[in-house]
Amino acid sequence: MNENNKNFKYFDTTADIGIEVTSENIEEAFKNSALATLNLITDIEKIQNKISKEINITSEDEYGLLYDWITELLILLDSENFIASQYDITIKKENDEYTLKGNIIGDIYDTSVYNYKTEVKAITYHEMNIEKNENDIKIKFIVDL
Numbered sequence: 001m002n003e004n005n006k007n008f009k010y011f012d013t014t015a016d017i018g019i020e021v022t023s024e025n026i027e028e029a030f031k032n033s034a035l036a037t038l039n040l041i042t043d044i045e046k047i048q049n050k051i052s053k054e055i056n057i058t059s060e061d062e063y064g065l066l067y068d069w070i071t072e073l074l075i076l077l078d079s080e081n082f083i084a085s086q087y088d089i090t091i092k093k094e095n096d097e098y099t100l101k102g103n104i105i106g107d108i109y110d111t112s113v114y115n116y117k118t119e120v121k122a123i124t125y126h127e128m129n130i131e132k133n134e135n136d137i138k139i140k141f142i143v144d145l
Helices: 026-039 062-080
Strands: 016-023 051-059 082-094 095-108 122-132 139-142
Touching: 016 122, 026 051, 026 062, 026 122, 026 139, 051 062, 051 082, 062 082, 062 095, 062 122, 062 139, 095 139
Parallel strands: none
Antiparallel strands: 016 139, 051 095, 082 095, 122 139
């Protein structure tokens, strides 16, 4: 890496935040991962349940499914101003793929109605971990702010 170029330079940034979730099963872990992510944007418990959307995501493994799940929620927020606060989802392994299907319920995100905390740009694979234990599932991931 050429660090002597006078046209640009590098700097460190702390524009990320880590999220850790412990739940009884994979569906609850994914729900809590969604809530934790969206709660960075606004107070999720204040979101009214006015709109329901069907969700269907397929991925090659649970890591990809988690990444695609959080990404889908951020895309819905970005493209439709929709923010969910309730999740009725099922996760299954079918053949060599993992699927997440169900309904998410929430409202149009309007900062005149719901407070604004910060912007979450994306989930990352950096330090992502899904650990299945006898009594619980622990998920750890980082989001880019």
